[in-house]
Amino acid sequence: MTAELIQRLSKIVGPRFVSNAAEELYLYSMDPGTMPQAYPDAVALPKTAEEVQQIVRLAGELKVPVVPMGAGLVLSGLTRALKGGIILDMKRMNRIIKVNPLSRYAVVEGGVAQGMLQAYLKKYHPTLKHSMPDAPPIATMAGNMCIHGSGHLSVLGGSHSDMLTGMEVVLPTCEIIRTGSCSVSPDWFGRSPLPDLSGLFLGWAGTTGIVTKLGIKLFPNYAFNDMLIFVCEDADTMPDVIFRLTGVQVAEDMTPWMTPKPDWAKGFLHINIAFGAHSKKELTFKRNLLQASVRHYIDRKTAGFLPLPPTQKNRFLKVPSPDLARFADLRKGGGFEYVGAMMAIEHFPEAYRAGLEIAEKFQVSYSLGARIIGAGHAMMFFFAYAFNRADDEDVRRASEALDATNRAVLDMGGIPWKAERPAQVQIMEKMDPDTFALMTRIRATLDPNHIMNPGNWEK
Ligand SMILES: Cc1cc2nc3c(=O)[nH]c(=O)nc-3n(C[C@H](O)[C@H](O)[C@H](O)COP(=O)(O)OP(=O)(O)OC[C@H]3O[C@@H](n4cnc5c(N)ncnc54)[C@H](O)[C@@H]3O)c2cc1C
Incomplete structure (x- = not known):
C-alpha cells in the first residue's frame, strides 16, 4: 500500500515533494509538546488547491487518513498522524494573493506564514499590520486561524478567528467551497450577511477540511508605539484592573504575566499594555487615559506602573515577543x-x-x-x-x-x-451530549470516509 501511495502522490505533487524517508517521518511524528510520537506513512507538499483536491480524492479511494499541517507548532500534538496516513504539509502554498488597503484585509494561501505577511506588509503597506501570535514567525495563518489563536491585536480585534473574513476549503469529499462574502462576490470583506459556514472549520483540529485560502482583517500600523507595565501583588484585584484598563478602549494588546524568573518579578503580577498612535500627542493622551483608569489603585499605593528604560521597553514591544x-x-x-x-x-x-x-x-x-x-x-x-x-x-x-x-x-x-487528545476527552465528557452528537453528525456528513485527522474530537 505505501509503495502505491507514494507513487500516486508523486504523480500529483512531483517526486521531490513526497517522502516516506525514515528521517523525515521521524520529524513529522511529533511536535515540541509532550504528546507521544505518531508516525505518518507519507508526507506530501501540495502547491495548489487542485493538488490538495487530488490528494484528498486519493486518500478517500485508499481510505488513508489526511492530516493538514502548517508549521506543526500547535504544541498539543494535533498534527500527528494518530492513525497513520498522509501529512499534508501546506508550506508550499505560500502566496500572498492580495491586500485591500482601503477595506483593510489580506487574502493569503493556506501555507502562508505569519512572518511572511508581516514582512510583506512592512515592505508594501507600511501603514497596515495584522495580529501576530507570539509563536515563532513560521507558524501559518491558517493553522493559527483553525485553532482560534490570538495575538498582539486581540484586545482590539478579538481572537484571530474573529478577524477571519472568509475561506476557501477543500472538503473531505473533494469539493472546493468558499465561506463568507467571497462565495458570492470578488471581495473578501467579511462573513456576514450569509449563513456563517466558517465555523465548520474553526476549532475542529483539521477534521473537517483543508483551508487553501483565507481572508484576514488588517489594522492601522501606528507611527508611535508604547507600552505600560502595571504591577500589583494581589491576584484578586486583577479582574477589576483588566475591566478598568479595557474600559478605556485604548490598548491593542494586554498580556498579564507572572513568572518566578527573573528574581525581581517573583510574587508580582504584571500586565503589559501595548498601545499606539498616529502622533506623539495622541500617544500621550492614550497613556493618560490608561493611567487614569487604574488611578484608584495607584492612589491607594497597592499597585503602580513599572518605570522602564527605553531599551527594556523596546524588548517588550517586539512582535512576536521572543x-x-x-x-x-x-x-x-x-x-x-x-x-x-x-x-x-x-x-x-x-x-x-x-x-x-x-x-x-x-x-x-x-x-x-x-x-x-x-x-x-x-x-x-x-x-x-x-x-x-x-x-x-x-x-x-x-x-x-x-x-x-x-x-x-x-x-x-x-x-x-x-x-490535545487527552484534554479533548475531558472536554467531551463535560460537553452537553446533544451538542456533541451534532458535532459528530456534522463531521460524518462532511467526511463520510472518515479520513480527516482521525483520532481527534471523537470518543
Ligand atoms: C513559543 C510559542 C508561542 C506561542 N504563542 C502563541 C500565541 O501568542 N498565540 C497563539 O494563538 N498561539 C501561540 N502559539 C501556539 C501555536 O504555535 C500557534 O497557534 C501557531 O500559529 C499554530 O500555527 P501552525 O502553522 O504551527 O499550526 P499547526 O500546528 O500546523 O496546525 C494547527 C491545527 O490546525 C490544523 N491545520 C493547519 N493548517 C491547516 C489548514 N491549512 N487547513 C486545515 N487545518 C489546518 C492542523 O491539523 C492542527 O489541527 C505559540 C507557540 C509557541 C511554540
Missing part, C-alpha cells in the same frame, strides 16, 4: 507545552493560584500569563511548562501537570484551547 520561545528552552531540551485556557476574566485569581499549586505539586518550571481577548470579553490564561525532551522524568512531570491543569480549568468554568 520571551515565550526563550522560556521554551529553559530546561535546555526545547520541550514546551501550555494549557491555554479560554475563560471569563473573573476566574483570573483562581487560575493563578491553581497554576502555582500545580507547579509546586509536580515540580515543573512554569510561566503563567494571559492574553486578554476583546474589551475584557474573555482571556486565554496560559499555564506553560518547560521540559527537557531527553529527560523522561521531566516529560512525565510536565505531562501530569498539564493533565491536572486541564481538569482544574474545566472545574473553574474554562475550556482548554487547541486541546
Whole structure:
C-alpha cells in the first residue's frame, strides 16, 4: 500500500515533494509538546488547491487518513498522524494573493506564514499590520486561524478567528467551497450577511477540511508605539484592573504575566499594555487615559506602573515577543507545552493560584500569563511548562501537570484551547451530549470516509 501511495502522490505533487524517508517521518511524528510520537506513512507538499483536491480524492479511494499541517507548532500534538496516513504539509502554498488597503484585509494561501505577511506588509503597506501570535514567525495563518489563536491585536480585534473574513476549503469529499462574502462576490470583506459556514472549520483540529485560502482583517500600523507595565501583588484585584484598563478602549494588546524568573518579578503580577498612535500627542493622551483608569489603585499605593528604560521597553514591544520561545528552552531540551485556557476574566485569581499549586505539586518550571481577548470579553490564561525532551522524568512531570491543569480549568468554568487528545476527552465528557452528537453528525456528513485527522474530537 505505501509503495502505491507514494507513487500516486508523486504523480500529483512531483517526486521531490513526497517522502516516506525514515528521517523525515521521524520529524513529522511529533511536535515540541509532550504528546507521544505518531508516525505518518507519507508526507506530501501540495502547491495548489487542485493538488490538495487530488490528494484528498486519493486518500478517500485508499481510505488513508489526511492530516493538514502548517508549521506543526500547535504544541498539543494535533498534527500527528494518530492513525497513520498522509501529512499534508501546506508550506508550499505560500502566496500572498492580495491586500485591500482601503477595506483593510489580506487574502493569503493556506501555507502562508505569519512572518511572511508581516514582512510583506512592512515592505508594501507600511501603514497596515495584522495580529501576530507570539509563536515563532513560521507558524501559518491558517493553522493559527483553525485553532482560534490570538495575538498582539486581540484586545482590539478579538481572537484571530474573529478577524477571519472568509475561506476557501477543500472538503473531505473533494469539493472546493468558499465561506463568507467571497462565495458570492470578488471581495473578501467579511462573513456576514450569509449563513456563517466558517465555523465548520474553526476549532475542529483539521477534521473537517483543508483551508487553501483565507481572508484576514488588517489594522492601522501606528507611527508611535508604547507600552505600560502595571504591577500589583494581589491576584484578586486583577479582574477589576483588566475591566478598568479595557474600559478605556485604548490598548491593542494586554498580556498579564507572572513568572518566578527573573528574581525581581517573583510574587508580582504584571500586565503589559501595548498601545499606539498616529502622533506623539495622541500617544500621550492614550497613556493618560490608561493611567487614569487604574488611578484608584495607584492612589491607594497597592499597585503602580513599572518605570522602564527605553531599551527594556523596546524588548517588550517586539512582535512576536521572543520571551515565550526563550522560556521554551529553559530546561535546555526545547520541550514546551501550555494549557491555554479560554475563560471569563473573573476566574483570573483562581487560575493563578491553581497554576502555582500545580507547579509546586509536580515540580515543573512554569510561566503563567494571559492574553486578554476583546474589551475584557474573555482571556486565554496560559499555564506553560518547560521540559527537557531527553529527560523522561521531566516529560512525565510536565505531562501530569498539564493533565491536572486541564481538569482544574474545566472545574473553574474554562475550556482548554487547541486541546490535545487527552484534554479533548475531558472536554467531551463535560460537553452537553446533544451538542456533541451534532458535532459528530456534522463531521460524518462532511467526511463520510472518515479520513480527516482521525483520532481527534471523537470518543
Ligand atoms: C513559543 C510559542 C508561542 C506561542 N504563542 C502563541 C500565541 O501568542 N498565540 C497563539 O494563538 N498561539 C501561540 N502559539 C501556539 C501555536 O504555535 C500557534 O497557534 C501557531 O500559529 C499554530 O500555527 P501552525 O502553522 O504551527 O499550526 P499547526 O500546528 O500546523 O496546525 C494547527 C491545527 O490546525 C490544523 N491545520 C493547519 N493548517 C491547516 C489548514 N491549512 N487547513 C486545515 N487545518 C489546518 C492542523 O491539523 C492542527 O489541527 C505559540 C507557540 C509557541 C511554540
